Amino acid sequence: MSNCQPLGFDWVLFDADETLFHFDAFAGLKRLFQRFGVDFDAAHYQEYQQVNKPLWVEYQEGRISAKTLQEQRFAQWGERLGVAPAALNSGFLSAMADICAPLPEVPELLESLKGRYRLGIITNGFTELQRIRLERTGFADHFEVLVISEEVGLAKPDRAIFDHALDAMGNPARERVLMVGDTLSSDILGGLNAGLHTCWYNPDAKVIEQGIQPHLEIRCHSELARLLA
Template identity: 85%
Template sequence: MSQRQPRSFDWVLFDADETLFHFDAFAGLKRLFARFEVDFDTAHYEEYQQLNKPLWLAYQDGRISAKTLQEQRFTLWGERLGVAPGELNSGFLQAMADICAPLPQVPELLESLKGRYRLGIITNGFTELQRIRLERTGFAEHFELLVISEEVGLAKPDKAIFDHALDAMGNPARERVLMVGDTLSSDIQGGLNAGLHTCWYNPGAKTNDSGIAPHFEVRCYAELQAFLAS
């Protein structure tokens, strides 16, 4: 585990997608479009991502709403199939909930933190997926706080979504809150913007050439579990 100076924490906040849960969008889209007898392949997926990725950036920058993102990413497929984009989006989120799975070591990590830290989630994901997934995995009982960007009209890395979360947490000392996430540009930059300590979950050992400097970095949750137990 690479780190700066270790600190003591009262709260540990997590991102959701690819931090707590595996998020296989391609598998979810294949499952969705199979209902319409479409053999969704990698070329289709690349086409989808050409729309989806810029929309996510616009959403994180506060330039479009969650509703706009969810509908516009399915505009082309809606036209092809004669189906409302919102209906396709809902079907996709349902498919993702059906195939959801925790990432390795997450159940063990959460169990080890029970009663020792107060836990929360701040996610840019959408309500229709996030809440049902937490219930199905049994993880909901571990978290006192669930902040979903769609519900509050703010998205990471905006400091305001963290301020909203901290208000709901009773405004603990920010230096005693640790934000854990897989995405430097939203999770880590957002945590830094809010004055929190940050931990980059980097299981793929990606090179960080972003200029964003997390306080800590882990390659697996056994490392984080050991660190928080010390």
């Protein structure tokens, strides 16, 4: 792990889910299925994740579209309830927007960076959640660039989604851009592939995956605020 201080950055890019925002999928699913009289429990959630997680891998590898992921993860529930999978997915994203909350210290971090760095978001999340959540939290005004994988047809860690973001940013020098995210296999690997500096938000002290070496690692957002002060 590099101990060098991050000097001379012009831009800081963030992942969204579990980097800026708490993402409690279980709570969102419980909220969704209450509408259909289903007491969604831990066993249901495990069953859902057995379908959902492999779909996310396929999506991040560019083998399926966002639409396919969103519908296939609710296909079994759609059959059980007689509801279109797309409608269930929309209901889930709406429920997640209702319960969204910033992670601890995020409002303070963003306020500390205002006027000193240009800020952007690159997320593999979906438009229906990302945009409304930024508006409801009042964070939208902090970010000059919002790149959502569903809208551009690319997903992290594909270098192309970072190239798309950099084009929108006016193509700054890549060594002057810091990518901050919680997921090594998408945020950090993607940032490294794109020639950016990377910062791994790792509050649970997870072990680094082989072959993925972030430039920086933080446990909390106040630590990042100090590094960028």
